[in-house]
Amino acid sequence: MAHQFHIGIATLLATALLAPAASAQQPKTGGTITIALTEEPDTLDPQRTSTQVASMILRYAGDTLVQKDPEGQIIAGLASSWTVSNDGLTYTFKLKPGVKFHNGAALDAAAVKASIERAIDPNLKSPITAGYFDQLASVTTPDKNTVVIKLKKPSALFLENLADSRASIVHASSAKSVGNQFGRAPVLSGPWMISKWDSGTQITLKRNPNYNWGPAYVHKGPAYLEQLTFRVIPDSATQISAFKANDVQALTTVPPNDVASLESARNATLNKSLRTGVGLFLEFNTTKAPFNDVRVRKAINMLVNKDALVKVVLKDLGVPACGPLSPSLWGYWKNACSYAPEYDVTAAKALLSQAGWKPGPGNTLQKDGKPFEFTLYTAPIDTWTQSAQLVQAMLQQAGIKMNIQQYEFGTLLEKTKAGEDQAHFMGYTYPNADIVYLWFHSDNDKTGLNLSHYKNATLDQLIDRSRTTTNSSTRMSTYQAIQQHIIDQALWAPLWINENYSAVRPNLKGVKVSFDGSLILNDAYLESK
Structure with a gap:
């Protein structure tokens, strides 16, 4: 499909990524890791946020119709397959069966349709997601596992935009019932569930024990880590101190001043990529x-x-x-x-x-x-x-x-x-x-x-x-x-x-690094001492 030809080009231009070393130990279920954040997100409602930090957290809590693999290629997500009409206007997605939202509700074709309709609702004033569907003509559901999206004009970026975590499918009924509070604990379908948000301090995600529909590049079944804690630490020196003390196991952004010292130390694995944007x-x-x-x-x-x-x-x-x-x-x-x-x-x-x-x-x-x-x-x-x-x-x-x-x-x-x-x-x-x-x-x-x-x-x-x-x-x-x-x-x-430099502690194994430098944690686990 012509829409997919441009996806991997940015990867060729980006700085090479350094993946953490593999471990012979078998993955172990359980454990908590803390990830440092420089700022707090505005909301975790995928369709309301305009911040990158929210997009990063939503990678772990949400699912999209299609995804990008670590090399940046479009692959199956919630949709196991899709076709595009010759005129580039009609996309037909076949959904994976048996997918559930965090609240147990079925994530079927009707749920996808409701999520898209919420995204384009002018009253929602979605700052980003509404733009992904600005050429939308209609969404129909021929059966419970099929979603047909028709566009007014062809879009070279439609599939790529659908892979963004802010295009995660939301449980629209829950969003409607709780209003603005939905952004504090959105009902999604990803490998972790947002369980608690302590304003200004931290956001806690709990493992989704029913998760069994992850992408092909991770293991089948629930994630290994029981909990992800995103701790808000605006000061970079404090982040580094917490990392060195093992109070924080992952840094999404290593300050330039600390790159050399962490590279020479034995308590960190660094990953590098040129920012996909302007810093x-x-x-x-x-x-x-x-x-x-x-x-x-x-x-x-x-x-x-x-x-x-x-x-x-x-x-x-x-x-x-x-x-x-x-x-x-x-x-x-x-x-x-x-x-x-x-x-x-x-x-x-x-x-x-x-x-x-x-x-x-x-x-x-x-x-x-x-x-x-x-x-x-x-x-x-x-x-x-x-x-x-x-x-x-x-x-x-x-x-x-x-x-x-x-x-x-x-x-x-x-x-x-x-x-x-x-x-x-x-x-x-x-x-x-x-x-x-x-x-x-x-x-x-x-x-x-x-x-x-x-x-x-x-x-x-x-x-x-x-x-x-x-x-x-x-x-x-x-x-x-x-x-x-x-x-x-x-x-x-x-x-x-x-x-962009990210860093993880040596005892955090199984971390994959995406083409854009983001950490893929589905296979991550804590090594036993």
Whole structure:
């Protein structure tokens, strides 16, 4: 099927993954592991969340119609097989029989239909999942194990989007009965069940003893580990200390400062991949001064020395970002860095002068008697904080005062969606280039992730074309045009793309590592002493 041809390309571009060493010991059922989280998710309702941390947890609690194997290829999930019509509009999924939700209800065709209908309900205002079905024409259920999805237009990304954990099938009746509380303990069908959420502290998942429908790359039957505890530890130094003390058995993100020491130690197995996304970018609210002027936005891009950020903040464990996509994503434009504005303080000052910003007392830039001063909204993440301080110093040398205001990540997201800020830091991880729809299409202003609040019909048309054409070369050229437009309008000042390092304790065996660096724990178990 043509839709599957592009899936594995990002894998070829990504940094090689280092899998934990195998153990001769037989897997043992039981035990608890603790996994460190830098921030708390907004919700664990797959159809309401917009955060990557929620997506990561949902990998262990949810199931999708199709999945990706560790190499990034689309394989069977809840659907044992599927066919696609010649015109690319009709997808027929045959479901695995006997699948149950965590509450014991049957996960059959009717349940899948109800889940999809909830995802597209305009009252739900789903920030991500609704976009996966934006071309939906109908969902029908010829029998209890068959789901037929018809689209209005072909979608080259439909199967790939269905493999995202935020497309997990939810028990729609439970969601309706408990309302907003569903996000605290969603009823799904995965190998673990969300049993408790202590706000600001930890989220506990219990083993699903009835799980018997996992993907082909894991053992048949329930997971071995009895409990997964996701502990919220914003401070990276505290995470490392907890890991070394064996209070935490897995780190989803190893800070750059600690990679070398963990690599040389014998108490960790590290896994590495280039982030499938942009680790940090400064995003402008294009509706508010002074960033409603494209010349000012371009000037900020030229005033930031990205190479210095990569060296100081990432310890050279990453690359400068040049646009909205990462080299690890299919669709990345290889000439983005040569096309994007370069670090050039003189050219930046000339642009600012054209925009009316002239040197005043103390070399502070002024316009109409007012100094160039703005507030950057950010989250208390170590690499973000350090980057903010460096960017602040770079802009200050050019006569711009940047204040820094930190918010917990969920609050940051709410404020930026509402357009309260002038500019903010943000980052993303996403499996494909369709992130441009979520971040830049007019449909996603206020309700989705169009946090620059930029609306442009030409850009919308390009994004729509990228989502509906199935021709590989046309899609690639369209993604190039999209990246050029975003760079031309300087909607972001892209900063860096980090190498993702995760770490597990040596006694945690059987861990597999996915193409995107995520940990697959279905086969994981704790080695006996």
